[in-house]
Amino acid sequence: AQSVTQLDSHVSVSEGxxxxxxxxxxxxxxxxxxxxxxxxxxxLQLLLKYTxxxxxxxxxxxFEAEFKKSETSFHLTKPSxxxxxxxxxxxxxxxxxxxxxxxxxxxxxxxx
Amino acid sequence: xxxxxQTPRYLIKTRGQQVTLSxxxxxxxxxxxxxxQTPGQGLQFLFEYFSETQRNKGNFPGRxxxxxxxxxRSEMNVSTLELxxxxxxxxxxxxxxxxxxxxxxxxxxTRLTVL
Numbered sequence: 001a002q003s004v005t006q007l008d009s010h011v012s013v014s015e016g017x018x019x020x021x022x023x024x025x026x027x028x029x030x031x032x033x034x035x036x037x038x039x040x041x042x043x044l045q046l047l048l049k050y051t052x053x054x055x056x057x058x059x060x061x062x063f064e065a066e067f068k069k070s071e072t073s074f075h076l077t078k079p080s081x082x083x084x085x086x087x088x089x090x091x092x093x094x095x096x097x098x099x100x101x102x103x104x105x106x107x108x109x110x111x112x
Numbered sequence: 113x114x115x116x117x118q119t120p121r122y123l124i125k126t127r128g129q130q131v132t133l134s135x136x137x138x139x140x141x142x143x144x145x146x147x148x149q150t151p152g153q154g155l156q157f158l159f160e161y162f163s164e165t166q167r168n169k170g171n172f173p174g175r176x177x178x179x180x181x182x183x184x185r186s187e188m189n190v191s192t193l194e195l196x197x198x199x200x201x202x203x204x205x206x207x208x209x210x211x212x213x214x215x216x217x218x219x220x221x222t223r224l225t226v227l
Contacts, residue, residue: 041220042220043115043116043202043218043219043220043221044202044204044218045218046215046216049215090154090155099157099160099168099170100145100157100216101157102147102154102155102156102157103154104154105154105155
């Protein structure tokens with residue numbers, strides 16, 4: 001069965017410093033993987049998705065993620081954090097029925 | 113193009129009552145999925161409807177049900193409400209979702225509080 005683990009429930013960084021949100025997955029086949037973002041009082045928005053093309057995936061707002069099969073990881077990064085990046089981020093894996101399995105979420109806190 | 117809309121945005125009910133939530137997908141989208149989001153359990157999949165048929169179902173009791181109309185609008189119903197049903201209920205629509213993954217677009221959610 002597919003599963004996804006977000007390794008940090010909270011990540012705090014200073015504005016202008018790099019962001020790393022960690023995600024590990026478990027899948028019996030080559031999965032599709034996604035990152036979604038949820039800003040306070042706003043709907044969930046797709047940041048980026050991996051669907052077996054390039055392993056380095058670029059998303060919106062300067063975010064990117066790298067699919068590493070050997071490490072079963074799909075970590076989300078951004079070179080320089082902005083105050084507007086403060087939100088909750090979800091790593092998601094798609095199972096064989098195209099159902100989405102959601103991670104528990106990581107709250108990103110940006111310090112001025 | 114209008115986004116996914118959900119009504120009502122906020123709802124307060126008491127234990128034992130029932131509730132119906134509504135979701136209007138993006139025009140042209142035929143798949144509607146429902147999720148329950150709580151601080152302790154995160155996002156959990158309830159069910160997905162496509163062309164008025166339930167196509168996938170999560171692990172929720174039979175008190176949770178849904179339906180989809182011919183215009184792709186969907187409703188979910190929760191009967192005999194329990195305190196633990198307090199949550200944000202999210203609806204997401206996508207073009208298809210059957211043979212390949214299409215991006216899901218989420219509504220703002222309905223915040224249900226059960227007293």
